[in-house]
Amino acid sequence: MSAVATIAGYGFREAVRRKVFAVVVVLTAVFLVLFWLANRYVFNDLAHITPPAGVAVDTRTFVGAFLLGLAMFGTLFLGVVLAVFLTLGVVTGDAERGLLQPLVVRPVGRSTLLLARFLGAAAVCVVYVLVVYGAALAITDATGHWLPAQTVAPGLELAGAVVIVIALSLLGSVVLSSTANGIAVFMLFGAGLVAGLLGTIGHALNSRTIEHASTVASWALPFEALYQDGLRLISSNASGLTGFLLRLGPFGGAYVHGWGIRVWSAGYLCVALALALAAFARRDL
């Protein structure tokens, strides 16, 4: 256990020393300030927003859920940036730079080393995601006096999505160079986002083909499905036309959701980690 703590501490110290950490912190501060401004202006204008006669839309819920969905996307994006840059070179990158060899020859075990690096990165990213998500919730509450029906579960799902990206990035770091791994993980992330948007469009168009493609992508890339499920949860108290309009938008929610995808995501995470450990055990350094 002390070896895990030592390596995790080593990884954590490396993480906070990197410029990317400072960049993410600055970008997060800018994002939260802009998010606060947007909330302030939109909620202040809420009284002037009048839906067409006969259209029953709960404007506060619509605006709150839409803006919080936007914040969740921003949080996921920044969390993924942090996760990828903390882990993209853990094996191949560090081996090429000569940082890994002195550690690997110690009586720690390669699996302990990789798991410790995973835990270190996961701890940093989970704390980051939860803090930013919590700040976004607090801003929405303070400026718009609106909170979603469920506040905890969406945050946990966002954090879970980032943890899956960490596992994929670690797996990639065993077999790919740092640059190739970074590109590969960001492409996967982008593919997931596109698949999520496709699902929304498919649902709006009532296209079975597009919905099917989006569903397959959700199971193949469950970090996207968790994020979408989080969006679904924050708008779960929006009913009627308000709920329908929210589901038509980009932050509308999931078509693959619930405990099925959560359990699948946990299994997916375990398999990705197991593959990373097996590949690292066989890797010549």
Added chain:
Amino acid sequence: MAHALAVHGLEKRYGSVEALKGVDLSVEEGELVGLLGPNGAGKSTLVKIAVGLVRATRGEAEVAGARAGSRAARAKLGYLAELFRFPGWYTADEVLALHQRLARSSGGAEERRRLLELVALEEASERRVDGMSKGMQQRLGVAQALVGSPRVLVLDEPTSALDPAGRRVVRVLLEDLRNRGVSVLLNSHLLSEIELVCDRVAILRAGEVVAAGSPAELSRPRGVELETDEGTRTIAGATRHDAPRLVAEAVAAGRRVYGVRVLTSTLEETYLEAVGDEVS
């Protein structure tokens, strides 16, 4: 009794390239063995298999009786890689403290102070790695390899970045380690260094051991050089056993003998003979 380090029939293949072709080599307790060979001969591959960084295609490698790469083997091993780096924001003391924790060494601050003193870095214990010269980092690497008092030390080009004074520090350190019974496998391009400190030498070429033995065993007689009042002449093929007879014959012939020298090949000549005209 188990060898400190032993490899038997070691083979390693990278795709179509055979890096090692059945190498046998051992390092006994308290022995200092040098590994020589041109670039691409398989020296680093052999070293990396011994420390568990690379898996052999065939054959066995053991460290103090434990399979190379196993936790038990790594617990008895100290290693300095040819290309290594420590995080730039760590101080020398922090680097050693990190490796103490990983090696489960209970030496504490006293061990760190002693190791830094051994490599002449006692004044730099609080200096950050990115503020150190390449030579200082290499000496810190040697100190790192000694954390936890390993029984077997594997050093891959430990003096490549050192100036003559730094090389001397490492050479004295190696001799001290041998006196304390530590076994050392030293991979180096510096033949003079190997010749000075190693008990035995193995020369690799194209993945095979082409010569092995003590520096004295590897040296070949080159004749006897006799300096008389007629000048200096070399009697090719003569050995040190012939020297008294040659002196006696010269004196009997009325020559004045000013000096006699038995000529043997240097390790460099032996090395060049062993590896042929292969250029590193």
